[in-house]
Amino acid sequence: MNNYFRPNVDAMASYVPGEQPPRGTQVIKLNSNENPYPPSPAALAVLQNIDGEWLRRYPEPFGREFREAASRVLGVPSDWIIVGNGSDELLNVVIRACAAPGRKVVYPMPTYVLYSTLCQAQDTDVTEVYYNNEFEFPLADLIAANGDVTFIASPNSPSGHVVSINELRKLASSLSGVLVIDEAYTDFAQEDALAVVKEYENAIAIRTLSKGYSLAGLRLGFGVANPGLLQGLFKVKDSYNIDAIACAVGAAAITDQTYKNACVAKIKASRTQLASNLKQLNFRVWDSQTNFLLVQPPDGNAQYLYQQLKEQQILVRYFPQPGLENKLRITVGTDEQNQVLINTLTQVLLNCSIPKS
Template sequence: MTASYFRPSVDAMTGYTPGEQPKPGTKIIKLNTNENPYPPSPQAMEVLRTIDSEWLRRYPHPFADDFRHSVSKVFDVPYDWVMVGNGSDEILNVVVRACTEGERKIVYPTPTYVLYKTLAEIQPTEVVEIPYNENFDLPIVELVRAKGAVTFIASPNSPSGHLVAIDDLRKLASELAGVLLIDEAYGDFAEESAFPLVREFDNVMILRTLSKGYGLAGLRLGFAIANPALLSGLFKVKDSYNIDAIANAVGTAAMLDQDYKNQCVNKVKASRSKLAAGLTKLGFKVWPSQANFLLVQPQIDAESLYLGLKAQGILVRYFKQPGLADKLRITVGTDEQNDLLITALSSLLVEMK
C-alpha cells in the first residue's frame, strides 16, 4: 500500500463542507448559503462591463490599494489599517498561519462558523471550543481562561444569528493576551458594530466581507481593519498578489456605493421580520437574528423537513451535528421566495405529521 502523501493532520481531518451550490440556471430557491437575494451595485456592474485588458495583462496591486482607500473612506480609518483578502476566509487562514502553532491555541465559543475548526486542523494547532449557553451569552471567563493565541468571535454569529454586545467584547479584549478577531461577516445587517474596539485595543481585528451585504459572494473579497502593528505580521504571510484586478476595481465601486448597499440591506431586514413571523405562525421556534438568516427549530424532524424542501426545489441549511441536528438555518430571500418557502413548509408539515 502506498504511503500517504499528506501530513498526518490532513489525513485525519474531514475538511470544510460548503453548502450545496446548484449549477447556474437551475430552477431552485436557494436559501442555504446566506447570499444576498439582490444583485450587486449597478456602479459595480458598470466597472465590470468596462474592464480594460491592460488590467489583466499586468499583475494587480499587491495590497489592493484602490479598495483599501475605499474602505478607508467609508469606515473613516487610515488606509494602512486595512488588509484585503480573497474573501474574508483568506484572512482567517492568514491569521491562523501567522499566529497559531501547536500549543498556541485557537479558542472560540460554539456553535459557530465551522471553518475555524477546519483551519486549526490544517495548521495544525490546539483548539478549545467553549459551548454557548441556551441564551448565547458570551462565556468571557472561560474564553480568557483558555489563553488562546487567537480568539474568534463571530458577531452576528452563524448559525444562531445573535449579536454579541460590544461591552462584552470590550471586556473580553481587555483581558485577552492574544488576538481577538471579531468576525462581522453579517455585520451589515446588524444594529451595532464592534468597530470602535480597533481604536481602543491593538489586539482587536474586525473582519468584514462583500459576500453578504453587497451581493458579491462570487467576487471573493473581504477585508480586515486593525492596528497596523497587528496587520504587519499578516502581510508577511499573505499571497503576493492575492486580490485580482477585477475584484479590486469592482469591489471599490461597490464599497463606495453605500446608498445602494443600504437599500438592499434594509429590504432584507424587513423581509427577515416577515419571514420570522410566518415561521412562528407555523409553530417553529425562531431565534432572534441580526444577520440575513434565521435559525429555526421545527416541531418535526429537521432533516426530513430539509429533504422534503429539497425535493420541492428549495434549499435550506441542515447541520447534522450536536446542538443543531434538530434545527434548520434559513437564508432570508426576497418576499416572493420567502412566501413560496412558507407555502411549501405548510404543506410538508401537514404531510409529515
C-alpha cells in the same frame, strides 16, 4: 497509493460548504446566506469597462484602490486595512501567522465551522467553549481559555445573535493573544465592533462583500486592525492575493452605500416577516441580526424537513452536529421566495400530521 500528507491533514475532515446547484437551475437557494438582490449598478459598470491591461499586469499587491475606498467609507486610515480573497482567506492568514502546534485557538460553539478546519490544517491546539441553549456569550470561559487566537463571530452563524460591544471590550482587554471579530454579517446588525478595534491593538475586525454587497462570487474581504498587528499578517499573505478586477469592483461597491443600505433594509423587513410566518407554523425562531434565521421545527424533525424541501427545489442548511441536529438555518430570500418556502413548509407539515391509513 502512498500517503503524501501530514498526519493532521490526513486525519481531518474537509469543510463542507452549502450546496451550489448549477447555474440556471430552478432552485430557491436559501442555504448559503447570499444576498437575493443584484450587486450595485456602479459595481456592474466596472465589469463592463474592464481594460485588458488590468489582466496583462500583476495587480497592486495590497489592494490600494479598495483600501482607499474602504478608508473613506469607514473613517479609518487606509493603512489600518488588509484586503483578502474573501474574508475566509484572512481568517487563514491569521491562523498561519499566529497559530502553531503548542499554541491555542479558542472559539465558542456552535459557530462558523471553518475555524475548526483551519485549525486542523495548521495542527494547532484548540479549545471550544460552548454556548448554552440560549446562546448566552460565555465571556468568563473565553477569558479563562486565553487563546493565542480567539475567534468571535458577531453576528454569529448559525445563531444570528450579536455579541455586545462591552463584552468584546472586556474580552480584548483580558486576552494576551489576538481577538478576531468575524463581522461577515455586520451590515445587517445594529452595531459593529470598529470601536473595539480602534481601542485595542490585539483586535481585528474581518468583513466581507459577499453578504451585504451581493458579491459572494467575487471573493473579496477585508480586515481592520492596528497597523502593528497588520504588519505580521502582511508577511504571510499571498503576494498578489487580490486580482485587479475584484479590487476595482469592490471599491465601486463599497462606495455605493446608498444602494447597499437600500438592499439591506429590504432584507431586514423580509426577515421580520419570515420570522413571523415561521412562528405561525409553530417554529421556534431565534432573534437574528443577520440575513438568515436559525429555527427549530415544531417536532424537531429538521433533517426530514431539509430533505423534503430539497425535493421541492428549496435548499436550506442543515447541520448534523450537537446542538443543531434539530434546527435549520434559513437564508432570507426575496419576499416571493420566502412565501414559496412558507407555502411548501405548510404543506409538508400538514402531510406529517395526517394519520396514515
